[in-house]
Structures are given as C-alpha cells and as structure tokens.
Amino acid sequence: MKCQRPQYFHLPPHTHTTRTMHKTILGIEGTAWNLSAGIVTETEVLAEATATYQPATGGIHPREAAQHHATHIASVIRKAIKSAGDAQIDGIAFSQGPGMGPCLRTVATAARALALSLNVPLIGVNHCVAHLEIGRWQCRIDDPVMLYVSGANSQVLAYRGGRYRIFGETLDIGIGNALDKFARHAGFSHPGGPKIESEALAATEYISLPYSVKGMDFSFSGLMTAAKEALKKHSLANVCFSLQETAFAMLVEVTERAVAHTEKNDVLLAGGVGANTRLREMLEIMCKDRGAKFHVPEKRFMGDNGTMIAYTGLLMLASGESLSIEESMVIPDYRPDQVDVTWK
Ligand code: AMP
Numbered sequence: 033m034k035c036q037r038p039q040y041f042h043l044p045p046h047t048h049t050t051r052t053m054h055k056t057i058l059g060i061e062g063t064a065w066n067l068s069a070g071i072v073t074e075t076e077v078l079a080e081a082t083a084t085y086q087p088a089t090g091g092i093h094p095r096e097a098a099q100h101h102a103t104h105i106a107s108v109i110r111k112a113i114k115s116a117g118d119a120q121i122d123g124i125a126f127s128q129g130p131g132m133g134p135c136l137r138t139v140a141t142a143a144r145a146l147a148l149s150l151n152v153p154l155i156g157v158n159h160c161v162a163h164l165e166i167g168r169w170q171c172r173i174d175d176p177v178m179l180y181v182s183g184a185n186s187q188v189l190a191y192r193g194g195r196y197r198i199f200g201e202t203l204d205i206g207i208g209n210a211l212d213k214f215a216r217h218a219g220f221s222h223p224g225g226p227k228i229e230s231e232a233l234a235a236t237e238y239i240s241l242p243y244s245v246k247g248m249d250f251s252f253s254g255l256m257t258a259a260k261e262a263l264k265k266h267s268l269a270n271v272c273f274s275l276q277e278t279a280f281a282m283l284v285e286v287t288e289r290a291v292a293h294t295e296k297n298d299v300l301l302a303g304g305v306g307a308n309t310r311l312r313e314m315l316e317i318m319c320k321d322r323g324a325k326f327h328v329p330e331k332r333f334m335g336d337n338g339t340m341i342a343y344t345g346l347l348m349l350a351s352g353e354s355l356s357i358e359e360s361m362v363i364p365d366y367r368p369d370q371v372d373v374t375w376k
Pocket residue numbers: 064066181182183184207208209211212223224225226229303304305306307308309334335336
C-alpha cells in the first residue's frame with residue numbers, strides 16, 4: 033500500500049543535506065512474532081509487507097517464530113520491493129534488538145546478505161527507538177514522553193541529553209506478556225489482550241489486586257498471579273476488568289510522573305497493548321488534567337512494523353550511522369538509552 037507522507041513531515045534540519053537526498057531504505061523487523069519489511073524515502077512510505085507467526089498453542093516459541101521468519105523472509109522482502117515499484121534500495125536497516133535471539137539472528141542474517149549483495153550500507157536499529165521515531169513522524173510531534181507497551185516491553189521514554197532515556201520500566205515481565213499469560217490460564221488463545229478487553233466490558237465489580245509501582249518502575253508478575261488466584265472466587269469479567277484497571281493505572285501513574293518531571297507537553301502511545309480502548313481513555317484523562325496532548329499513531333504503526341525500522345534507519349544513515357558486518361551482531365537486551373541520538 034502506498035501512503036503519502038503527510039505535509040507536516042520534515043526531517044530534522046541537519047539532515048537536509050545533499051548527502052541525504054533521494055535515499056530509499058528497506059527496513060526489516062522481526063524481533064518477535066511479526067515479520068515485516070518496509071520501504072521509505074525522505075518523502076513517503078513506498079511499501080510494507082508483513083507475515084505474522086501464530087503459535088498453534090500457548091505463547092510465542094522463539095525458535096518456532098524464528099523458523100517462521102526464515103520461511104517467509106524472502107517472500108516478504110520480495111513483496112515489499114515489488115510493491116515499491118522495484119525501487120532502487122540505498123540502505124538496509126534491521127531490528128538489532130531488543131528481542132528474541134533466534135528471531136533477531138534470522139532477520140540480521142537476511143539484512144547482512146541483502147546489504148552485501150546490493151553493496152549498500154547496513155544500519156542496526158533499536159526497536160524501541162524506532163517505535164518512538166515513527167510515532168513522532170506520524171503524530172507531528174517533536175519531543176514526547178512515550179509509553180511503550182508491547183508483549184515483552186513496558187517502558188516510559190523521553191529524550192534528554194542526546195539519548196532517549198528510560199524514565200520507568202517493568203521490573204519483571206512486559207504488560208502484554210502478563211495479559212497473555214493470564215488469558216492463557218483463563219482458557220483464551222494467544223494473543224490474550226484483546227480477549228481480556230472484551231470480557232472486561234461485562235464486569236459488574238472492581239476487585240482489589242496488588243498495585244505495584246516502585247519509584248518510577250512497575251511490575252506485573254505478582255499482579256498476574258493474583259489475578260489468576262482471584263478467578264477461583266470471582267467472575268472472569270470482574271477479574272479481567274480489575275486486572276486492566278490496576279495494570280493500566282500503574283502505567284498511567286508513571287507516565288504522568290515522567291510528564292511532570294520532564295515538563296514535556298505531548299504523550300505518545302506505542303506497542304500492541306496500545307490498541308486497548310480503556311488504556312487510551314485513562315491516558316487521555318491524565319493528559320487532559322495535565323494540559324498535555326495525547327497522541328496515538330495509526331494502528332499499523334503502533335505494533336511492530338518494518339516501516340518504523342526503515343524510517344529510523346533513514347534518519348540514522350542521514351546522520352552518518354551504519355554498521356560493518358563485524359559490528360552487526362544482534363543485541364537481544366538492547367536498551368534504547370544505549371543509542372546516541374545523532375539525528376535529532
Ligand atoms: P506487540 O508485542 O507490540 O506486537 O504487541 C502484542 C501484545 O499486545 C500482546 O501481548 C497482545 O495481547 C497485546 N494486545 C493486542 N491488542 C490488545 C488490546 N486490545 N488490549 C490489550 N492488549 C492487547
């Protein structure tokens with residue numbers, strides 16, 4: 033699908049050099065269950081193709097997901113290049129981390145091979161930073177506090193002093209994993225988040241569950257275990273509702289404190305759990321109270337997508353960032369605050 037980059041979009045001033053003109057970057061995402069290739073130029077998204085691994089039973093199995101990516105990666109890349117009108121590619125960006133080791137290695141191998149065969153630069157992109165960059169672009173904002181809530185990750189990020197700093201994060205599992213594990217226990221298939229959301233609509237009562245914010249961090253595994261226990265005494269709808277209310281209140285509290293501390297005026301939501309209407313509603317209320325603006329990117333840019341990797345790769349390449357093959361090893365625990373934001 034070809035989508036016009038909106039009018040508001042402009043690259044940061046220092047990237048407006050002849051060096052950056054007419055670059056077309058292909059980005060590959062495959063940190064977990066979504067394999068996706070996106071192609072962008074400075075002015076538009078040319079194409080995106082995706083293949084999603086669906087576990088037969090249980091949660092995501094890293095080696096099965098990697099096998100899925102290995103099986104589909106050639107066709108996903110071919111499809112993206114074809115729908116971009118066989119555009120000439122000037123650089124290959126890939127998700128270097130964080131993510132599941134076997135999945136990351138599969139994508140990195142394809143990215144290296146492609147960069148070598150096309151003789152173009154290879155760019156290693158931090159997946160969390162890419163969520164933030166695509167959100168900034170999509171929502172026309174420069175400097176947000178971002179709440180990133182996905183299966184494996186839960187972080188509150190904001191720019192300060194040349195890096196995207198982590199103001200708060202989960203001390204154990206990601207919010208999405210917590211929801212999925214509870215949902216599996218309750219008999220729902222993967223992914224559980226949307227099923228919990230619809231079940232919660234039938235709730236009649238709030239049940240008290242452990243609320244765990246420590247400093248600026250939060251934790252979900254105790255809450256998830258308590259929710260499983262609560263199922264012995266309470267209805268599924270009431271537990272789903274209470275689980276959401278408690279977990280989301282924790283996320284919103286930390287986001288609010290990051291907004292207060294940084295004095296930023298925009299809040300950006302990213303990650304698969306960001307699809308949840310109740311979470312959005314709670315963030316919206318908090319932002320309204322604080323006089324901040326709440327931003328949600330288009331759905332296809334909220335979850336994992338190749339376009340965000342291509343777009344961040346483009347920004348990075350424009351500021352002179354690329355990797356040799358030797359430097360391109362994957363980093364399963366890659367933190368966004370390890371990245372120097374040279375393009376902002
Ligand atoms: P991601 O890791 O960003 O691909 O996001 C996947 C996670 O988002 C899974 O844990 C899903 O259960 C969760 N998710 C998707 N839709 C919803 C929803 N409507 N409410 C809560 N969680 C959701």
